[in-house]
Amino acid sequence: MLVFLLRRVMQSGVALLVMSVLVFVGVYAIGNPIDILVNPEADSAEIERATAALGLDRPLWTQYLIFLQKAFSGDFGNSFVHGSSATQLILHRMPATLELAFAALVIAIVLGIPLGLWAGLRPESASGRTIMGLSILGFSLPTFWVGLMLIMVFSVQLGWLPSNGRGSTVDLFGLPVSILTWDGLKHILMPALNLALFKISLVIRLTRAGTQEAMLQDYVRFARAKGLKASRIVGVHVLKNILIPIVTVLGLELGSLIAFAVVTESIFAWPGMGKLLIESISLLDRPVVVAYLLIVVAMFVVINLIVDILYSLLDPRIRLNAAAD
Amino acid sequence: MTEPLPVLDVSHLSTHFATAKGVVRAVDDVSLRVQSGQILGLVGESGSGKSMTGFSILGLVDPPGKVVAGNVLFKGQNLLTMDPERLRQLRGDRIAMIFQDPMMTLNPVLRIETQMVETLQAHQSISRSLARTRAIEALADVGIPSPAERLSAYPHQFSGGMRQRVAIAIALLNRPDLVIADEPTTALDVTIQGQILALVQRLCRERQTSLIWITHDLSVIAGLADQVAVMYAGRIVESGPVQSVLAAPLHPYTEGLLGAIPALHERGEPLRAIPGATPSLASLPTGCAFADRCPRAFAQCSVPLGETEIAGDAGPRRTRCWLHSPVPAPMPTIQR
Amino acid sequence: MRKLLDAYSPHFADRLALFALLVLVVAALAAPLISPQNPYDLAQLNIADGRLPPGTHAGSDTATGPQHYWLGSDDQGRDMFSAILYGLRISLTVGLSSTLLALAFGLSLGLLAGYFGGWIDTAVMRIADIQLSFPAILIALVLLAVLGQGVGKIITALFAVQWAYYARTARSAALVERNKDYIAAARLLGLSTWRILFRHLLPNCLPPLIVVSALQVASAISLEATLSFLGIGLPITEPSLGLLISTGFQYLMVGDYWISFFPGIALVLLIVSINLVADRLRDVLNPRLQKQ
Numbered sequence: 001m002l003v004f005l006l007r008r009v010m011q012s013g014v015a016l017l018v019m020s021v022l023v024f025v026g027v028y029a030i031g032n033p034i035d036i037l038v039n040p041e042a043d044s045a046e047i048e049r050a051t052a053a054l055g056l057d058r059p060l061w062t063q064y065l066i067f068l069q070k071a072f073s074g075d076f077g078n079s080f081v082h083g084s085s086a087t088q089l090i091l092h093r094m095p096a097t098l099e100l101a102f103a104a105l106v107i108a109i110v111l112g113i114p115l116g117l118w119a120g121l122r123p124e125s126a127s128g129r130t131i132m133g134l135s136i137l138g139f140s141l142p143t144f145w146v147g148l149m150l151i152m153v154f155s156v157q158l159g160w161l162p163s164n165g166r167g168s169t170v171d172l173f174g175l176p177v178s179i180l181t182w183d184g185l186k187h188i189l190m191p192a193l194n195l196a197l198f199k200i201s202l203v204i205r206l207t208r209a210g211t212q213e214a215m216l217q218d219y220v221r222f223a224r225a226k227g228l229k230a231s232r233i234v235g236v237h238v239l240k241n242i243l244i245p246i247v248t249v250l251g252l253e254l255g256s257l258i259a260f261a262v263v264t265e266s267i268f269a270w271p272g273m274g275k276l277l278i279e280s281i282s283l284l285d286r287p288v289v290v291a292y293l294l295i296v297v298a299m300f301v302v303i304n305l306i307v308d309i310l311y312s313l314l315d316p317r318i319r320l321n322a323a324a325d
Numbered sequence: 326m327t328e329p330l331p332v333l334d335v336s337h338l339s340t341h342f343a344t345a346k347g348v349v350r351a352v353d354d355v356s357l358r359v360q361s362g363q364i365l366g367l368v369g370e371s372g373s374g375k376s377m378t379g380f381s382i383l384g385l386v387d388p389p390g391k392v393v394a395g396n397v398l399f400k401g402q403n404l405l406t407m408d409p410e411r412l413r414q415l416r417g418d419r420i421a422m423i424f425q426d427p428m429m430t431l432n433p434v435l436r437i438e439t440q441m442v443e444t445l446q447a448h449q450s451i452s453r454s455l456a457r458t459r460a461i462e463a464l465a466d467v468g469i470p471s472p473a474e475r476l477s478a479y480p481h482q483f484s485g486g487m488r489q490r491v492a493i494a495i496a497l498l499n500r501p502d503l504v505i506a507d508e509p510t511t512a513l514d515v516t517i518q519g520q521i522l523a524l525v526q527r528l529c530r531e532r533q534t535s536l537i538w539i540t541h542d543l544s545v546i547a548g549l550a551d552q553v554a555v556m557y558a559g560r561i562v563e564s565g566p567v568q569s570v571l572a573a574p575l576h577p578y579t580e581g582l583l584g585a586i587p588a589l590h591e592r593g594e595p596l597r598a599i600p601g602a603t604p605s606l607a608s609l610p611t612g613c614a615f616a617d618r619c620p621r622a623f624a625q626c627s628v629p630l631g632e633t634e635i636a637g638d639a640g641p642r643r644t645r646c647w648l649h650s651p652v653p654a655p656m657p658t659i660q661r
Numbered sequence: 662m663r664k665l666l667d668a669y670s671p672h673f674a675d676r677l678a679l680f681a682l683l684v685l686v687v688a689a690l691a692a693p694l695i696s697p698q699n700p701y702d703l704a705q706l707n708i709a710d711g712r713l714p715p716g717t718h719a720g721s722d723t724a725t726g727p728q729h730y731w732l733g734s735d736d737q738g739r740d741m742f743s744a745i746l747y748g749l750r751i752s753l754t755v756g757l758s759s760t761l762l763a764l765a766f767g768l769s770l771g772l773l774a775g776y777f778g779g780w781i782d783t784a785v786m787r788i789a790d791i792q793l794s795f796p797a798i799l800i801a802l803v804l805l806a807v808l809g810q811g812v813g814k815i816i817t818a819l820f821a822v823q824w825a826y827y828a829r830t831a832r833s834a835a836l837v838e839r840n841k842d843y844i845a846a847a848r849l850l851g852l853s854t855w856r857i858l859f860r861h862l863l864p865n866c867l868p869p870l871i872v873v874s875a876l877q878v879a880s881a882i883s884l885e886a887t888l889s890f891l892g893i894g895l896p897i898t899e900p901s902l903g904l905l906i907s908t909g910f911q912y913l914m915v916g917d918y919w920i921s922f923f924p925g926i927a928l929v930l931l932i933v934s935i936n937l938v939a940d941r942l943r944d945v946l947n948p949r950l951q952k953q
Binding site for chain 3: 014015018019022023136137139140141142143144145148149151152155156163255256259260262263266267277278281282289293296297300304
């Protein structure tokens with residue numbers, strides 16, 4: 001178990017380093033870092049001070065180490081636009097993004113698993129085929145286009161749901177949350193659904209395939225021979241078997257939800273860090289861009305690591321094998 | 326002489342599979358009878374339809390398979406026409422089944438306790454603690470050491486033989502009237518096979534439980550069963566009291582099977598294997614399916630035939646062979 | 662022709678997808694010939710015809726004379742139908758060229774890795790694994806944030822996103838083929854490594870890659886549209902479908918749906934039809950794969 005853990009932590013560390021090199025090379029080595037890291041309106045004295053402060057006269061690998069050192073302490077410089085620390089800006093926006101991502105995750109599970117079970121139990125039926133057809137659409141339709149269509153129908157034409165912002169929020173443990181107010185719920189529904197769309201399709205497919213496979217297993221037949229009710233066979237025997245891989249995949253997808261939130265947040269003007277990123281890119285606010293990229297990549301790596309460890313804890317078979325090592 | 330009502334009376338049971346290559350007659354016009362407390366051995370090669378017969382009796386045939394004809398009377402009630410909810414209540418309560426591969430039959434992600442308690446609670450309202458007590462007793466009955474502790478284990482923490490014991494304990498939990506055991510020893514080591522066989526035999530005899538023991542091994546049946554039925558290509562070719570059948574088989578196929586058992590021969594003498602291979606169930610001949618391989622086949626064998634009853638010393642015997650048919654005319658196969 | 666169609670698929674939906682894809686590709690190729698106006702020739706535009714709803718007949722005072730705006734016009738008085746045809750061209754060009762570049766690069770690396778094994782294999786696959794553990798959009802965001810806007814830049818980004826898929830697929834195909842007799846025979850004949858790689862190994866590894874790359878064209882087009890919609894993909898001078906949808910977004914909010922809606926429909930048709938055709942391609946190519 002410990003060996004496995006160590007190996008995973010090392011892999012994550014390597015991934016982080018590779019991404020940091022990529023960002024470093026991109027931002028610092030291509031083009032003049034001064035243009036990128038210092039306000040374009042700075043005078044020459046300021047530029048000189050910055051060059052010295054950043055150590056740009058030193059060799060490239062020293063520069064990288066300095067960059068890395070600062071990154072570790074969360075120092076990515078100040079935003080040109082907002083004036084405050086880029087890291088602080090990102091962290092300030094993070095709760096909104098996380099709320100949106102988790103809401104999408106919940107929607108994906110709540111809609112995807114029952115639909116997938118249904119389609120898996122009746123693969124040949126009209127309803128089963130319809131569900132699969134919709135999931136193929138969910139896979140291939142561009143997320144942003146579906147978002148636009150949602151706004152067109154539910155905000156513009158029907159006027160049922162608001163198309164932008166978080167609505168009224170309530171503080172929970174000091175962080176603003178939308179889902180606890182009716183107004184906030186109305187605001188989060190469309191963006192969360194939009195963000196969840198791809199994952200719903202994914203969950204439907206995983207659940208359907210898992211169900212079909214499980215239903216052919218001897219343990220299901222044995223459960224039927226024991227005289228269990230169909231609801232118990234599906235709800236306990238089948239579901240428990242397929243849930244572990246589904247939860248694992250979904251956990252891994254949490255990172256990609258955060259990444260894809262960039263699109264959804266821009267469409268629905270959701271004040272998360274993804275929207276901040278797009279704004280910062282178009283305003284050339286590089287410190288914020290760098291901070292976002294490295295923070296998200298770090299989150300990504302950590303999430304993957306946690307999910308991997310959780311997976312090994314969840315499955316009794318793997319748990320035992322690991323203990324035997 | 327009036328016989329008592331049999332526990333299980335299967336007549337003309339047919340289960341077909343609609344496949345791309347045509348209709349596969351996995352079970353074809355099968356009739357069986359099991360008396361209370363008796364053990365029936367159902368013998369056949371793999372693919373002869375013996376397992377599917379067991380599944381058909383319990384209503385566990387999955388699509389594209391379908392029971393297309395026949396009656397399955399359990400204590401006089403027809404299981405095939407029964408309301409699904411009533412059938413569910415009987416399954417696992419009055420009729421239980423043990424499966425071939427113990428590695429696959431227990432759900433890998435549920436504790437043994439869960440899988441046992443749910444079997445009890447599906448058929449009676451019983452408190453969890455009482456169900457646990459019953460489960461521990463059942464595990465002890467099948468020879469699981471320290472059953473109370475093992476109850477909270479997962480299936481993978483048991484060996485194959487121990488898992489099969491657990492499966493047997495689950496099958497016998499509700500004290501069923503009939504157990505269908507589908508080759509429960511095939512997947513196990515030889516030494517374990519004997520133990521499991523003895524265990525099931527002992528428990529069924531003690532409790533007056535009827536048993537259908539499905540196997541490909543005719544030699545196992547000799548010491549175990551009261552009655553034997555031999556299946557070939559989806560049909561029962563011969564059935565009757567076990568001593569009579571083994572001593573003087575009526576059907577050439579049974580004869581061939583007996584000839585292939587090593588124990589009945591002198592050392593050094595070659596085994597008499599049956600020439601040829603089992604025919605495809607999708608394209609069976611209209612007459613006897615064994616005719617191609619039968620040393621005593623004659624022209625009449627290509628004509629469809631039914632079963633013939635013949636009186637024997639230990640009770641009536643039945644066979645499906647023109648050699649023993651008193652009526653040399655074609656009989657219509659029974660279809661519904 | 663009939664036989665070819667039957668071999669492709671007997672299903673109506675699959676045939677419809679193939680037909681739709683052909684129509685879209687031909688329309689994109691022939692855009693300058695069939696579109697009512699050149700949407701980027703300012704002389705042909707009339708700002709007075711801005712944001713006309715679909716079906717409007719107007720524009721009697723432009724250089725090209727009066728015309729029907731079947732799909733409406735945008736805020737510049739641009740005919741949406743023409744804009745969509747030109748947009749299709751750009752989207753297809755970007756999607757195809759990035760895919761082909763990535764295919765060539767990933768395929769070569771994958772073949773080398775699979776054929777030679779050893780440290781080349783380890784290095785290539787490690788990098789591919791790390792890259793594939795991040796979502797495509799994140800990789801593209803990193804690159805575009807660094808590189809800035811432009812056709813070349815978005816092609817670079819889409820290239821970088823895709824190559825790892827091909828490298829991985831080509832490697833596993835090469836691993837399978839490497840141990841087969843015909844490769845051993847080629848080696849015994851003393852053929853050069855390059856000849857073995859590209860004349861013998863490559864053709865036999867190609868079928869799975871064709872399917873993957875067909876699917877990848879669709880996702881590349883989708884990703885480009887997404888990035889352009891966000892304003893960090895193509896510049897205004899290269900109005901792909903995503904950019905058209907983006908410019909129409911603000912008007913969609915006030916009810917003028919068509920500026921965003923129709924390019925969106927074209928985009929969706931393109932992506933869905935490519936996906937369906939690629940799916941069929943996989944089934945058609947599969948039995949041949951098994952026979953080999």
